[in-house]
Amino acid sequence: MTTTPLTEGRAGTRVVRREALHFAVRNGKLVTGLGLVLVLLLTGLLGPVVLGVTAPNEYVAAPMLPPSAEHWFGTTTFGQDVFTQFVYGLRTTFAAGALGGGIAAVIAMVVGFTAGYRGGLVDEALNMLTNVVLVIPTLAVLLIINAYLGIRSVAVQALFIGLTSWPWAARAIRAQTFSLRGRDFVDLARLSGLSTPRIIAREIAPNMSSYLFMTFILLFGGSVLIASSLDFIGLGPTEGVSLGLMLQNATQWSALQLGLWWWFVPPGLAITAIVGALYVANVGLDEVFNPKLRIT
Amino acid sequence: MLRLDNVTKVFRTGTFGGRTVTAVGGVSFDVRPGEVVSLIGESGSGKSTIGRMILGLTPVTSGFITMDGAPVRPGKDYYRAVQGVFQDPFSCYNPVFKADRVFALVKEGYFPRVPAAEWERRVEAAVRDVRLNPGEVLGKYPHQLSGGQLQRMLIARALLLDLKLLVADEITSMLDASTRIDVLNLLAELKTCGLGVLYVTHDLSLGTYLAERTVVLRGGAVVEMGPTDLVFGDPRHPYTRALLAAVPRLNAPWEDPAPVTSCLCHESGPAGGDGRAAAGRAAAGRMAEAGPGHLVACARLADCPPA
Amino acid sequence: MRHYFGRKLLVYALTFVVAVTVNWMIPRFMPGDPVAGMLARTGVSQPAAVEAMRVYYTDLFGFDRPLWEQYAGFWATLLRGDFGISIWLFPTPVSTVILRAVPYTLALMIPAVLLSWWAGNRLGAYAARRRLLDNTVLPVGYVLTAMPYMWLAVLLAWGLGVVAGWFPVAGGYAFSLQPALTGEFLLSLLHHWVLPFLSLFLVALGGWAIGMRNMIIYELESDYATYLAALGAPSRLIRRYAFRNAVLPQITGLALQLGVLVAGALVTEIVFSYPGLGSLILKAIQNQDFFLLQGTFMFIVIGVLVANFVIDLVYVVVDPRTRAGMAGAQA
Amino acid sequence: TPPSQGAGPPPGNPGNPGSLPRNETLYTTGTQWGPPAHFNPIREGDHATGTKGLVYETLFHYDPNTAKLVPWLAESGSWTSDTVYEAKIRSGVTWSDGKPLTAKDVAFSYGLGKIGTISFHNLYDWLKSVEAADDRTVRFTFSKANYQEWDFNLYSRVIVPEHIWAGRSEEEVLNGANDKPVGSGAYAYQSHDQDRVVYVRRDDWWGRSALGKEPRPRYIVDVATPSNEVAMGMLLQKGLDLSNNFLPGVANLVKGNFGITTFYDQPPYMLSANTAWLVPNTTRKPMDDPAFRRALAASIDTKKIVEGVYGNLVKVASPTGLLPQWDQFVDQSVVGAAGFAFDTAKARRTLADAGYRDRDGDGLVENKDGSKIKLTLIVPTGWTDWMEAARAIATSAKAAGIDVTPDFPDFNALVEKRSKGDFDLLVNNERQLSNTPWTYYDYVFQLPVNKTQNTVNFGRYENERAWKLVQQLNQVRTDDVAGMKTVISQIQRIHLDEMPIIPLWYNGLWAQSSVATWKNWPSAAQGAPKSAPVLWRHWLELGGFETLTQIQPAGS
Amino acid sequence: MTLTVTDLRVSYRTLGGEVKALDGVSFGVRDGEILGLAGESGCGKTTLGKSLIRLDGRMRHVGGTVELDGRELPIADDRRMNAFRFHEVSLVPQYAMSALNPTRRIGRMVAELLKSRGAPLDRDKLERRLDLVGLPREVLDRYPLELSGGMKQRMVMVVSTLLDPSLLVADEITSALDVSTQKAVARALLGFRDSGFVKSMLFITHDLALTSHIADTIMVMYAGRLAEKAPADVMVKAPRHPYTRMLINSLPEVGVRHAERPLSGIAGSPPSLLDPPPGCRFRDRCPLADEGCAEDPPVTETEPDHFVACWKA
Ligand SMILES: Nc1ncnc2c1ncn2[C@@H]1O[C@H](COP(=O)(O)OP(=O)(O)OP(=O)(O)O)[C@@H](O)[C@H]1O
Numbered sequence A: 001m002t003t004t005p006l007t008e009g010r011a012g013t014r015v016v017r018r019e020a021l022h023f024a025v026r027n028g029k030l031v032t033g034l035g036l037v038l039v040l041l042l043t044g045l046l047g048p049v050v051l052g053v054t055a056p057n058e059y060v061a062a063p064m065l066p067p068s069a070e071h072w073f074g075t076t077t078f079g080q081d082v083f084t085q086f087v088y089g090l091r092t093t094f095a096a097g098a099l100g101g102g103i104a105a106v107i108a109m110v111v112g113f114t115a116g117y118r119g120g121l122v123d124e125a126l127n128m129l130t131n132v133v134l135v136i137p138t139l140a141v142l143l144i145i146n147a148y149l150g151i152r153s154v155a156v157q158a159l160f161i162g163l164t165s166w167p168w169a170a171r172a173i174r175a176q177t178f179s180l181r182g183r184d185f186v187d188l189a190r191l192s193g194l195s196t197p198r199i200i201a202r203e204i205a206p207n208m209s210s211y212l213f214m215t216f217i218l219l220f221g222g223s224v225l226i227a228s229s230l231d232f233i234g235l236g237p238t239e240g241v242s243l244g245l246m247l248q249n250a251t252q253w254s255a256l257q258l259g260l261w262w263w264f265v266p267p268g269l270a271i272t273a274i275v276g277a278l279y280v281a282n283v284g285l286d287e288v289f290n291p292k293l294r295i296t
Numbered sequence B: 001m002l003r004l005d006n007v008t009k010v011f012r013t014g015t016f017g018g019r020t021v022t023a024v025g026g027v028s029f030d031v032r033p034g035e036v037v038s039l040i041g042e043s044g045s046g047k048s049t050i051g052r053m054i055l056g057l058t059p060v061t062s063g064f065i066t067m068d069g070a071p072v073r074p075g076k077d078y079y080r081a082v083q084g085v086f087q088d089p090f091s092c093y094n095p096v097f098k099a100d101r102v103f104a105l106v107k108e109g110y111f112p113r114v115p116a117a118e119w120e121r122r123v124e125a126a127v128r129d130v131r132l133n134p135g136e137v138l139g140k141y142p143h144q145l146s147g148g149q150l151q152r153m154l155i156a157r158a159l160l161l162d163l164k165l166l167v168a169d170e171i172t173s174m175l176d177a178s179t180r181i182d183v184l185n186l187l188a189e190l191k192t193c194g195l196g197v198l199y200v201t202h203d204l205s206l207g208t209y210l211a212e213r214t215v216v217l218r219g220g221a222v223v224e225m226g227p228t229d230l231v232f233g234d235p236r237h238p239y240t241r242a243l244l245a246a247v248p249r250l251n252a253p254w255e256d257p258a259p260v261t262s263c264l265c266h267e268s269g270p271a272g273g274d275g276r277a278a279a280g281r282a283a284a285g286r287m288a289e290a291g292p293g294h295l296v297a298c299a300r301l302a303d304c305p306p307a
Numbered sequence C: 001m002r003h004y005f006g007r008k009l010l011v012y013a014l015t016f017v018v019a020v021t022v023n024w025m026i027p028r029f030m031p032g033d034p035v036a037g038m039l040a041r042t043g044v045s046q047p048a049a050v051e052a053m054r055v056y057y058t059d060l061f062g063f064d065r066p067l068w069e070q071y072a073g074f075w076a077t078l079l080r081g082d083f084g085i086s087i088w089l090f091p092t093p094v095s096t097v098i099l100r101a102v103p104y105t106l107a108l109m110i111p112a113v114l115l116s117w118w119a120g121n122r123l124g125a126y127a128a129r130r131r132l133l134d135n136t137v138l139p140v141g142y143v144l145t146a147m148p149y150m151w152l153a154v155l156l157a158w159g160l161g162v163v164a165g166w167f168p169v170a171g172g173y174a175f176s177l178q179p180a181l182t183g184e185f186l187l188s189l190l191h192h193w194v195l196p197f198l199s200l201f202l203v204a205l206g207g208w209a210i211g212m213r214n215m216i217i218y219e220l221e222s223d224y225a226t227y228l229a230a231l232g233a234p235s236r237l238i239r240r241y242a243f244r245n246a247v248l249p250q251i252t253g254l255a256l257q258l259g260v261l262v263a264g265a266l267v268t269e270i271v272f273s274y275p276g277l278g279s280l281i282l283k284a285i286q287n288q289d290f291f292l293l294q295g296t297f298m299f300i301v302i303g304v305l306v307a308n309f310v311i312d313l314v315y316v317v318v319d320p321r322t323r324a325g326m327a328g329a330q331a
Numbered sequence D: 001t002p003p004s005q006g007a008g009p010p011p012g013n014p015g016n017p018g019s020l021p022r023n024e025t026l027y028t029t030g031t032q033w034g035p036p037a038h039f040n041p042i043r044e045g046d047h048a049t050g051t052k053g054l055v056y057e058t059l060f061h062y063d064p065n066t067a068k069l070v071p072w073l074a075e076s077g078s079w080t081s082d083t084v085y086e087a088k089i090r091s092g093v094t095w096s097d098g099k100p101l102t103a104k105d106v107a108f109s110y111g112l113g114k115i116g117t118i119s120f121h122n123l124y125d126w127l128k129s130v131e132a133a134d135d136r137t138v139r140f141t142f143s144k145a146n147y148q149e150w151d152f153n154l155y156s157r158v159i160v161p162e163h164i165w166a167g168r169s170e171e172e173v174l175n176g177a178n179d180k181p182v183g184s185g186a187y188a189y190q191s192h193d194q195d196r197v198v199y200v201r202r203d204d205w206w207g208r209s210a211l212g213k214e215p216r217p218r219y220i221v222d223v224a225t226p227s228n229e230v231a232m233g234m235l236l237q238k239g240l241d242l243s244n245n246f247l248p249g250v251a252n253l254v255k256g257n258f259g260i261t262t263f264y265d266q267p268p269y270m271l272s273a274n275t276a277w278l279v280p281n282t283t284r285k286p287m288d289d290p291a292f293r294r295a296l297a298a299s300i301d302t303k304k305i306v307e308g309v310y311g312n313l314v315k316v317a318s319p320t321g322l323l324p325q326w327d328q329f330v331d332q333s334v335v336g337a338a339g340f341a342f343d344t345a346k347a348r349r350t351l352a353d354a355g356y357r358d359r360d361g362d363g364l365v366e367n368k369d370g371s372k373i374k375l376t377l378i379v380p381t382g383w384t385d386w387m388e389a390a391r392a393i394a395t396s397a398k399a400a401g402i403d404v405t406p407d408f409p410d411f412n413a414l415v416e417k418r419s420k421g422d423f424d425l426l427v428n429n430e431r432q433l434s435n436t437p438w439t440y441y442d443y444v445f446q447l448p449v450n451k452t453q454n455t456v457n458f459g460r461y462e463n464e465r466a467w468k469l470v471q472q473l474n475q476v477r478t479d480d481v482a483g484m485k486t487v488i489s490q491i492q493r494i495h496l497d498e499m500p501i502i503p504l505w506y507n508g509l510w511a512q513s514s515v516a517t518w519k520n521w522p523s524a525a526q527g528a529p530k531s532a533p534v535l536w537r538h539w540l541e542l543g544g545f546e547t548l549t550q551i552q553p554a555g556s
Numbered sequence E: 001m002t003l004t005v006t007d008l009r010v011s012y013r014t015l016g017g018e019v020k021a022l023d024g025v026s027f028g029v030r031d032g033e034i035l036g037l038a039g040e041s042g043c044g045k046t047t048l049g050k051s052l053i054r055l056d057g058r059m060r061h062v063g064g065t066v067e068l069d070g071r072e073l074p075i076a077d078d079r080r081m082n083a084f085r086f087h088e089v090s091l092v093p094q095y096a097m098s099a100l101n102p103t104r105r106i107g108r109m110v111a112e113l114l115k116s117r118g119a120p121l122d123r124d125k126l127e128r129r130l131d132l133v134g135l136p137r138e139v140l141d142r143y144p145l146e147l148s149g150g151m152k153q154r155m156v157m158v159v160s161t162l163l164d165p166s167l168l169v170a171d172e173i174t175s176a177l178d179v180s181t182q183k184a185v186a187r188a189l190l191g192f193r194d195s196g197f198v199k200s201m202l203f204i205t206h207d208l209a210l211t212s213h214i215a216d217t218i219m220v221m222y223a224g225r226l227a228e229k230a231p232a233d234v235m236v237k238a239p240r241h242p243y244t245r246m247l248i249n250s251l252p253e254v255g256v257r258h259a260e261r262p263l264s265g266i267a268g269s270p271p272s273l274l275d276p277p278p279g280c281r282f283r284d285r286c287p288l289a290d291e292g293c294a295e296d297p298p299v300t301e302t303e304p305d306h307f308v309a310c311w312k313a
């Protein structure tokens, strides 16, 4: 005798999960998106190891060489190998995205969960804070803070990005928490003597894991873009190499005017690919987790 | 055992609590051990709010709730004795986890030192107590269980504690007619073991099935309360009468109660929502006694003849 | 209604105070002495002269007064609309510098934001309708939104500007012209405007299209759409309703995106040397002209606040739900 | 539309306020990095380019090729005694408002230096008085005759009309925007906007007859481009005629067929404009040790910077740091004996000999007392070529065993560190080509060292003898070349022995011109003009203006 | 007969396979008749209602026919079906609370809807019907948000029946309402039938007591099949199918007390419709079941208008 009438809506997460996996591997958007990101990530992670270079900014060859078998992406005006820079840059860019997105996600979660769960005055106050940060044109603030402290490292850059890019995510998480808070299992956990932070961590958060993951993906992409903008304006880290810094360098040293497209195109393309792929993957995930979107 | 004394709940809504909603206004009643009190009223009449206040999930604005003479202080000690089961069994389980996590949480909160094997034994006993087969329900995800099973597991969960009072908030409204009866029968069994139950419902027929006493709420205030057979058998308040008349019965046609035009208590229009007015009325017109323990919120009870 | 706006205005007021305070703090807590920097840049060569000038200008800019006095003074001058004097463009008042740049930024921002929003929403709505379009518009949209503004801008400048020679790559109008109300001048303005506009427009367009497409799909699944379909209403009507309802979150999205769009405009201006606020900010940073930086920042904040407020107003007009909610009407 | 700035229709062209005729207009850029802020020539450091040189003029110009002052507003000038200098002002010079320019204007202009916060106020440390002896004679009486420095002043100080400026408050003289400039120069201000200034030629300029010179462009539009690559793009689009920015990689364009020329058609492509120095903080260990400084000098692979960073657009500096224009003052025997060149091995040797050894085997030397040497080289952030160069310096210093790390603080922060002496190493190039190497040595050796050193001797190097010699040099007459050489040779010896400041490379006199509209640009080619092809501030007097008179419309 | 449904089979496509939500259902509804459709959750009530008007994306018409007023409904053909919708078959959905476009004033929405179906708005008619269900005329100038649940429910009823369809499908339209509103809505439905706005009606609910008040005939379904169909009073008083009987026995009446008369439920749960076992689907829970029940019980008319699908009836 089966005790499992598969009624719609009551279908629990396990089924959703099993289904999710089923749809995930069949979702073209998700697979292409994540696949592309993964390829780039691996290039960034393994590239430097494989190449065995430690200083991507060294002058290693004749300047301005077009792509060749020896220098896959050619060389810069200084004779740096663009491909070496590229793989290192990927690393930095991923780090900036992960860190910035991560910090933003953490803040968003703290604010969103607290506001959504506690409600009342706390909610109002946090909401106010969120709105203030939301309305302030953060890039302008970033520019200024950057100019003030001067950014020397990717970590600091990511910190600033994280500190300014969380509001929309906090809002979204707050809304979700708010609706989950009303669910009875939260009250039941209270009746089992769980404290508020533990309820949030153990009951509410696991329920929105897919949502949180999607939020993180978007924050990650946003971070990558902001970081590259900052790098480009010359407010990036002064050491090392990132895709944004490569773009900045290429522009400042007139790569396009001098016809060194191989210096200018790959980093921009990679940023576009990373961010675009993340967004596409996000839509894919959305379709996987949201049956309504699946049929279309 | 449980006493509510002139309990009022005012919700603040709007920016920084700009507006207020009186969900419950001046409600007093009590629940004795081994007794089922059913709380009846339309949607929005404040039933759940009362339940939540008793469970300490919502703070009381004014008035007192006492348990065995001591004021309610939500915390582990209190929840050892007072537990709740809610309307929607499906939403009581975190869909991400297996259903028996509700037991695990209880262990974590109250019996962290009990050895696992001993605990397992207790859980199985409790599950059997609610007439479920442990092998059939343990280790499954909520969606793999039926509503009745889930609801019964929640009751089993409450039974793991030294329970004195169970707040059952519409625990059957999401269930099929047949399962519903099973759960109600279970409650009836439990009360014979001395458990006090506050049975919240808007379904009048279910209210009468179990309860010794019935409290009828309207707009956050008590309209009529007393022994169930008196309240249902001889409803004195026009609102109670109208409510009863609207219940569809299998074997009887819908009746329209004679409009009681002379009655001050009677008002047409939507009943829910205006708790403030109701509270005001209840406070002004003290409850009049229509029979032994049968109280009616009516200033001129004498003018209202028994039906 | 009063409530709703009261709340919004509170947020705006708070934002303003925070922004002003942050803004005020900037030069005070920057490393280095702005006056010394300014003098070092001007290349005065005699040490004695430099020292005398440093004392003189420090006093002129009021950097030697107590902090609270500077803060109060900052508010006082700010409320008078006085942002002080630019260090970099000494002795031009900051407000003059900004007002010269603002028309360009607005001319870029407003059409880019509104048109991309409008076109993006249209495009997204079309995409949600047809599989073929969905499979083309969507990927293009993603590529567009994922592009760093400056990268697209530089590519456009290079491709359509330098190589094809269709558009100029720098300036607000031809260097051979003087501002005048002549057709030639206006044409030149337009000619210089096209590329920066296009790069802003394209990046924003993709985002809106995607957003709209997703919204519409959600709306088409909603109950009212199902109901209308069950009553046999033609899909034209359903789509019209869905579009209208899907536009609402997009309006909120516009408010949320404003900051990002401003940022994009700034970067784009820099690439095209467009004489707007973006180029100004970059220069102010590079030259550590904090008064100018403060002024531009203030201006942007005010601009964004005003824009947000306008969006709020529009939202109230188009979404009955806010209005009903505001009036306290409950079912 | 942006608010229109400045004057109405251009005087020479009343009918047409609109478009400037392309073939009569010179488009330049690279002279300033922001909107023209003011036209006050007294604020010498930041006035709109052309304010001095096109609108206002000086008594003399200076021709670096002949090393001679060129009479300009003054038709002659001479020392009538050891401490009195008399300048004869040309007759027939008129201001653009029609009033004649007289000796009184000159006396007035120099008199402004008495204001304490004016940039040339220190002139009055040794100038006693200025007076107009008559309409055409100005007499300068000195307490001490600094001949070298005086010549520099003669072509650096602008003359402003007394009848307009006399009524101005000190505040306005110092800080006024002077947005309707009345000058004596060949061009008049026409209009400006955020990214440009437009000058129009004065057809009644006095110099046409008096000097026989006529600048060719009727209009000069100086464009403020914010970045090199934009300038390069515009140059390629033929929207610019002369770019005075550093355009990295321009060698490729010169070699390719893009119609872009530079002074030389091969490295270094550019004339030299100034010297980039590496400044060690001589108050810190181990930079207080001349031997260490010499080792550091020898460790730097300047050639790598010249080739890698600048793509051969600049030249390696001579060990003396003197610009090529001053070659005659370089004492080759001194250089031969004490000069240095890039030589890692030699640097290591020098270090070892002086007691700096690598004791812990990390490949980097330690102090004599065994403590670690960790030096930071600061360069302003955003100055990309210098940042690149700083990296190269650090790399090659490390190769010689000196631990140098580049750091890129903000400009203001750097200025503060620099003036307080809170740094190890920095790069600086603030002194330009002038009429005399004295300006360089003044920069290197000036004493006393103050608490804040804001324009000279950042390294806080103290050498009384050297400073005495520099002062002595200042008092050698400028026509006494042999006398100058004698003093300079002694200074050079001290410089090379002590190496208080290390010359790196000569920054270029960045000038890339398009031949699409204008031709006959200065170049090394035979028959071409040799004047400086730049319109930078202070360079119009050093040949920039002459360039304007030499170029020709491409069509002619 | 207004409606004749013959051997209707509809299934849902899911990952696990086809959920046979309707597995051969046949019945008829006469002119002016209200058919109450009752049964446990998941037995296929909503599916049946939807099949008559609009199959959603995952539903598949497997077999069977539906005839309305003598014409066959092309239920599997969305396009051809459109002509019948609203004019012939109409629907008051389960989700009436959210069935109205939240951003249009109701009056305008109705006008636009009617126009799009080629029927001009008859304002008088509309207002008369509003009166009938007790809605003030001002609701037309309001947004759905400004109406209470009961008001929305009645509004949707009015809208759905504006074109006087032959068949109205009303799916769980009272489940979310409290008793007094429920009563008002139910009365309004009856009024609609009596005034001839709709010819016949399919009233879906899981509340047998409520159905008994509204419906002329009650049909009880079990696991995608018809269990029993009989006139309302017969069904309440003398049900024949064991399932129906047990169901009715498990309904507490007001006044029934556990202490006095304990009721009992039906043990077990219905079979999965993914792969239903052969034979009578109630077999596992049926106290009367024996080997004979391993074979599908046919629907037999035991008395006039009383259909039962049980070997034991
Ligand atoms: N958290 C809250 N904030 C504001 N108002 C509330 C809150 N909770 C309940 N209310 C209001 O209090 C009143 C009583 O609500 P309650 O949930 O107790 O009613 P109920 O009788 O349980 O209704 P139902 O039968 O629908 O569950 C309602 O008017 C409701 O709007």
Ligand SMILES: Nc1ncnc2c1ncn2[C@@H]1O[C@H](COP(=O)(O)OP(=O)(O)OP(=O)(O)O)[C@@H](O)[C@H]1O
Residues within 6 Å of the ligand: A005, A006, A007, A008, E012, E013, E014, E019, E020, E021, E039, E040, E041, E042, E043, E044, E045, E046, E047, E048, E058, E206, E273
């Ligand atoms: N979209 C769907 N996808 C898959 N299966 C579905 C879907 N909708 C319904 N079902 C299945 O079809 C069967 C019948 O469902 P239906 O909604 O018709 O039942 P119902 O009698 O209306 O139940 P309720 O009383 O809960 O509304 C159920 O087993 C259900 O699980």
Ligand SMILES: [Mg+2]
Residues within 6 Å of the ligand: B047, B048, B049, B170
């Ligand atoms: Mg409730």
Ligand SMILES: [Mg+2]
Residues within 6 Å of the ligand: E045, E046, E047, E172
């Ligand atoms: Mg249903």
